[in-house]
Amino acid sequence: MTNSESGRSEELATDDNRSREEGGTILDDGGIDTDARAGRSLGIDPDKEPDDQTKKEIEEERERRLDPANRPDAAEVDNTERTFDETRGKFTDAEDYDENEPPRFVDPENPNNEGGAGAQ
Secondary structure, three states: OOHHHHHHHHHHHHHHHHHHHOOOOHHHHOOOOOOOOOOHHHOOOOOOOOOHHHHHHHHHHHHHHHOHHHOOOOOOOOOOOOOEEOOOOEEOOOOOOOOOOOOOOOOOOOOOOOOOOOOO
16 A cells, blocks of 8 residues: 555544544434535525425426336335235236136135135
8 A cells, every 4th residue: 555545544534533523424323314404505495395396396206206117127116005815816906806706826725725625
């Protein structure tokens, strides 16, 4: 390591120690930036309610991002709030779900299925 490299790493270590002494690091708060000055350098008041135009832009961006057509391949989707009917192979809130439709995926050997082995 050269003298200049050594000096630079000492500077970084000193800066890191100084930031800890001044109130810790962002990781101390679980990785959330709690600095009250956040955004102010951009002229943003973080406590101010956004105007109607900004709200509209935020909502349009949210809709665009949540549109399934814009979802990347192999993206994970959270379906924990939905109920899946294993016997019909569909979510119960799907447009084409019909609870009167005969089950397509019933294993007669599986004792856990209605009408399966061991059912009475």
